Amino acid sequence: MSAGLATAPNVNPARAEPLRVMVVDDSAVIRGLISRWIEAEPDMVVAASVRTGLDAVNQVERVKPDVMVLDIEMPDMDGITALPLLLAKKRDLIVIMASTLTRRNAEISLKALSLGASDYIPKPESTRESGTAEIFKHDLIQKVRQFGARIGRGSALTAHAPVGVARGALQVPLHAISAPAKFMLHPFNPGPARALLIGSSTGGPQALISLVASLAPVIDKVPVLITQHMPPTFTTILAEHLARASGRPAHEAVDGEAVKAGRIYLAPGGLHMRVARHGHEAVIALDSGPQINFCRPAVDPLFMSAIDVWQNDILALILTGMGSDGMRGGKDIVSAGGNVIAQDEASSVVWGMPGSAANAGICAAVLPLDQIAQKVLKIFSGDHA
Secondary structure, X not given: OOXXXXXXXXXXXXXXXXXXXXXXXXXHHHHHHHHHHHHOOOOEEEEEEEOOHHHHHHHHHHHXXXXXXXXXXXXXXXXXXXXXXXXXXXXXXXXXXXXXXXXXXXXXXXXXXXXXXXXXXXXXXXXOOHHHHHHHHHXXXXXXXXXHHHHHOOOHHHOOOOOOOOOOOOOOOHHHHHOOOOOOOOOOOOOOOOEEEEEEOOOHHHHXXXXXXOOXXXXXXXXXXXXXXXXXXXXXXXXXXXXXXXXXXXXXXXXXXXXXXXXXXXXOOOOEEEEEEEOOEEEEEEEOOOOEOOEOOOHHHHHHHHHHHHOOOEEEEEOOEOOOOOXXXXXXXXXXXXXXXXXXXXXXXXXXXXXXXXXOOXXXXXXXXXXXXXXXXXXXXXXXX
């Protein structure tokens, strides 16, 4: 995911002290860059900068960082080995994995999420290109700040989840369950859905894998199209995980291919995915146009284009993620007569995208992740209650 480069700092007023960030990378150049970026922010400070995972493990209790940027490939002890040791020593530590865009590192990054890492960020192959470095900088700062904001609110994010469970889904405070909703729900529009669309970002891979594992009966009836904010290579790996979890074919979408029931189509990293009408068929349309909502792929293009193909017969899900991508497209889907369901705050790693949709009043339901599949199954069986 790449975000815009000119947004103002969103300093968390709930924190009296700046976020303490620990940088762990064997590259002195990367450590220096990240440290300078962190120190330039008014709400962050570099608590420590170390070369290996072993150094991080040995120092984490003394340094007491809030957030750690953890490289994957390092001497002595790599990031994936250090991760569980770090979380055992500091359970509320937020870890953002950093890696270059290789298949191996993509696999490791996704594994790290299942072991308790909060997020990942792709490192540029070279920091000499100013545009690439600026995107990396902005994305990193925004991730640190967003997770830091949740620390200030005493969020359930501090609960580290076991394999297969999205972080934030455990040890939910009672007030997060019992508090009344602060948003209005839109009535369910009756009628059969002919497509299931899903948009997600931060925390999305774990949420998607958990969700599709229960959706086989729906996948058999209609196509499932997913936009997850993710770079190339990562989406290739995610598609393979989705296929294993669902027991149904899942792959990165191919430009011009027909969209058919029984399959999961994932937007490839770096490309927007839309659908279009070609004769009597729906087909995939990919493009590398400008970022939308500071992302490519973005959710809104998929949602908006689907209306021309399936009109009001659409069910859209907006899952955990930063920003507001999917809200405008979701609003158009509801205006056309379709339905939108959002993940609730307590089970979201970051309640940006689903929160924007919920607060816009376009959602027919706002549910914990573990209840969304059940609701979707009921809808596709004709029960909209």
